[in-house]
Amino acid sequence: MIDGTAETFPAIDTPRLHSQLLPEEVLAERGFNQTILEELRKRGHNIQCGMYGGSIVQGIEWRKQENQLWACSDVRKGGAPSGI
Structure with missing residues (x-):
């Protein structure tokens, strides 16, 4: 995302990991890369x-060539961006 090589929605929609301290476990969202999980x-x-069941993300993407801002809402929360 930061280097401009990813679009906002696919980056936000990517399966996630959460490292839990207590109990000591790693929660992997369905669809997470199995090779990485096996290494862990x-x-x-x-x-x-x-x-x-963790956090959600809201994103704003600046499309420089079109000089537009695009809002993106995490589908995990069941919502949509309401404006920017």
């Missing part, structure tokens, strides 16, 4: 897969 398991992490 090999390193001793307790991986739990399923629905992600």
